[in-house]
Amino acid sequence: MGTADILIKFALILIIFLISLVIAMYSTYAERKLAAFFQDRVGPNRAGPFGILQPLADGAKMFLKEEIIPTNSSGFLFIVGPSLAIMTACIGSAVIPWGQQLTIGSHVIDLQVTDINVGVLYIFGVVSLGVYGVMIGGWASNNKYSLLGAIRAASQNISYEIAMGLSIIALLMVTGSLSLKEIAAQQHGWHWNIVYQPLGFLIFIICAFAETNRTPFDLPECETELVGGYHTEYSSMKLGFYLFSEYINMFVSSAVMATLYFGGYNFPFMHSLGLSANWVTILGVIALFIKIFAFIFFFMWVRWTIPRFRYDQLMDLGWKTLIPLAIANIVITGLFITFLK
Amino acid sequence: MSIFYFIAFLSILFSVLVISAKNPVHSILYLILTFFTFTIQYILLNAQFLAIVNFIVYMGAILVLFLYTLMLINLNKDSEPVKSNMVKIAGVLGGGCLLVVVVASLKAIGVSQPVLLKDPGLGLVKNLGKVLFNEFLLPFEVSSLLLLSAMVGAVLLATKDPKTT
Numbered sequence: 001m002g003t004a005d006i007l008i009k010f011a012l013i014l015i016i017f018l019i020s021l022v023i024a025m026y027s028t029y030a031e032r033k034l035a036a037f038f039q040d041r042v043g044p045n046r047a048g049p050f051g052i053l054q055p056l057a058d059g060a061k062m063f064l065k066e067e068i069i070p071t072n073s074s075g076f077l078f079i080v081g082p083s084l085a086i087m088t089a090c091i092g093s094a095v096i097p098w099g100q101q102l103t104i105g106s107h108v109i110d111l112q113v114t115d116i117n118v119g120v121l122y123i124f125g126v127v128s129l130g131v132y133g134v135m136i137g138g139w140a141s142n143n144k145y146s147l148l149g150a151i152r153a154a155s156q157n158i159s160y161e162i163a164m165g166l167s168i169i170a171l172l173m174v175t176g177s178l179s180l181k182e183i184a185a186q187q188h189g190w191h192w193n194i195v196y197q198p199l200g201f202l203i204f205i206i207c208a209f210a211e212t213n214r215t216p217f218d219l220p221e222c223e224t225e226l227v228g229g230y231h232t233e234y235s236s237m238k239l240g241f242y243l244f245s246e247y248i249n250m251f252v253s254s255a256v257m258a259t260l261y262f263g264g265y266n267f268p269f270m271h272s273l274g275l276s277a278n279w280v281t282i283l284g285v286i287a288l289f290i291k292i293f294a295f296i297f298f299f300m301w302v303r304w305t306i307p308r309f310r311y312d313q314l315m316d317l318g319w320k321t322l323i324p325l326a327i328a329n330i331v332i333t334g335l336f337i338t339f340l341k
Numbered sequence: 342m343s344i345f346y347f348i349a350f351l352s353i354l355f356s357v358l359v360i361s362a363k364n365p366v367h368s369i370l371y372l373i374l375t376f377f378t379f380t381i382q383y384i385l386l387n388a389q390f391l392a393i394v395n396f397i398v399y400m401g402a403i404l405v406l407f408l409y410t411l412m413l414i415n416l417n418k419d420s421e422p423v424k425s426n427m428v429k430i431a432g433v434l435g436g437g438c439l440l441v442v443v444v445a446s447l448k449a450i451g452v453s454q455p456v457l458l459k460d461p462g463l464g465l466v467k468n469l470g471k472v473l474f475n476e477f478l479l480p481f482e483v484s485s486l487l488l489l490s491a492m493v494g495a496v497l498l499a500t501k502d503p504k505t506t
Contacts, residue, residue: 077370117465121393128401132373135405139366139412147412154409158402178466 004107013113016093023296024247025055031300038304062240070233072142081137082234082241088133089248092126095119096255097181099265099285102278111265111285112181119180120168123256127164127211130249131157134213134220137242138230149229152311153220156210159318160217164207166326167200170333171260184264192263199329201261203322208257210318212249215303219311254295255288262291345385352378365411369404376400390466 029044029052036043044051069078099111116122131154138150174196175183187193194201210217221229228234231242258264265284273280309317355375362368376399383392473481 116389118389118393121390121397125393125396125401128397128405131405132408135408135412136370139408151409151412154405158405161402 008107008109009113012109012111013094016098016113017090020090020093020248020251023251024244025059027247027250027296028058028243029055030296031303034297034300035304038301059240062237065236067236067238068233070141070143073233074140074142077136077140078233079238081133081140082238082245083133084136085130085133085245086241086248088126088130089245089252092123092249092252093255095122095180096252096259097184097264098288100277100281102281110181111281115179115181118178120172120178120183120260123180124161124165124168128157128161130211133242133245134230137234141230141233143233145226145228145232146230149220149226149232152226153213153230156213156217156219156314156318159315160207160210160322163203163318163322163326164211166323166330167197167203167207168260170200170326170330171197171204173330173333173337180259184259184266187263188266188270190263190268192261192266194261197261197329197333199325200333201257203326203329204261205257206317206322208253209299209302210314212253212299213246214250214299216306216308217314218308219314250296250299251292254292254299257295258288258291264288345382348378348381348385352382366408369408369411372407373400373404376404387465390469 032054033043033051035041044054047053047057069075094113095116097110097112097115102109102111134153135150138146138153141147171193172178174193175186177183177186183193213220219229220226221231226232231239234242265281265288267284267287270280270284275283352375355371355378358371359368359375362371376395380392380396380400383389383395
């Protein structure tokens with residue numbers, strides 16, 4: 001690996017990082033605009049034309065607010081909490097294939113930071129690590145509401161991780177590979193995994209909602225019962241990090257869903273357009289981002305349509321509905337592969 | 342090699358901190374870091390599957406449950422049970438035995454030949470699966486039965502409450 005390759009990798013990492021931050025920033029704007037649309041309001045319209053500078057104004061506000069660390073909190077862990085939340089949100093995007101290869105001069109650039117052998121499991125590991133940020137922050141605040149929020153987050157994440165893992169197992173039985181690059185490449189030409197795994201996708205998307213703490217699963221920050229949930233004691237940019245990590249998580253999980261089930265960067269008639277390989281790659285990246293934005297829109301659509309679950313309903317859905325369904329899905333997939341292929 | 346020694350040093354440091362930390366929650370957090378250093382060791386050994394499973398199962402699930410329980414029971418100095426003299430004597434005896442074993446094993450120490458794997462890619466998912474389901478099928482299935490029986494036992498113990506059954 002020469003210096004140029006390392007520089008290209010570094011640039012790719014930087015670009016992906018910046019893109020996820022910008023998309024997360026503008027997701028907050030999109031969410032407010034969409035909420036306004038669903039509720040027949042106007043939404044943010046003061047900062048810049050149509051209010052498009054609103055995220056920048058929000059960010060500046062977060063940075064300039066007074067930083068409060070409660071006296072009775074455990075100081076170091078209080079800071080570790082939000083840092084861990086934003087870090088685990090950002091590292092998930094490392095294994096996602098954003099497109100095929102670009103050829104610039106003599107360099108062939110893979111539009112993926114790293115293609116590790118166990119890519120799907122890596123995503124799963126990052127997801128399971130995500131709960132620590134919330135748990136440590138909630139505990140370190142030394143506040144009953146925060147602790148209750150943290151405990152809710154932990155039990156919710158663990159419950160839905162099982163169903164998520166089981167739905168991924170059925171997908172892996174179809175693809176026969178753990179590498180996200182191969183899974184994306186296999187779905188070329190309408191062989192999208194959603195066709196083979198409709199039930200698995202349904203389970204996966206429900207679990208993705210639960211893992212990102214989005215409505216109807218946002219019980220850890222349920223303001224009607226828990227004041228602010230796990231981030232009750234947080235202020236300034238530390239609160240900003242918690243809120244921001246939710247949007248980055250949403251972006252990354254949309255990218256994962258698009259890659260695993262909706263063909264990734266593949267789009268119809270890819271190779272019958274008569275374009276050069278580079279243009280096909282660029283169009284593929286655009287196609288992937290259109291899919292991602294569609295999923296982000298879906299996340300927001302659900303948030304402003306459905307009320308949140310009661311806690312026992314949440315547990316019932318996770319343990320008594322999704323896990324048996326996911327196991328049934330594995331069995332059905334196994335039978336299909338054995339007898340029909 | 343220097344990475345190995347650095348990570349090994351970190352593992353030992355964190356595991357010492359696990360037992361020396363005053364606060365149980367801090368000690369669990371150090372345990373999480375210890376497991377994380379184990380994950381790095383597995384990656385250095387090219388055992389990717391073992392590394393990621395260690396990451397998901399231990400760091401992502403079991404220790405979350407540990408942390409969850411410890412947060413709920415809120416241990417502190419006032420609620421700590423006073424240990425009787427019998428327990429202290431038993432502790433001294435146990436520690437002494439361990440010391441004897443450690444001294445004996447240190448006396449018998451020698452540099453062993455490094456184990457060379459026939460197939461350096463053994464830790465990758467495909468090869469590991471083939472080995473598990475061919476050569477080690479019986480032990481694999483037996484251990485899965487063991488886990489199943491443990492699970493059934495746990496459920497049985499948890500529902501022993503006369504009100505619920």
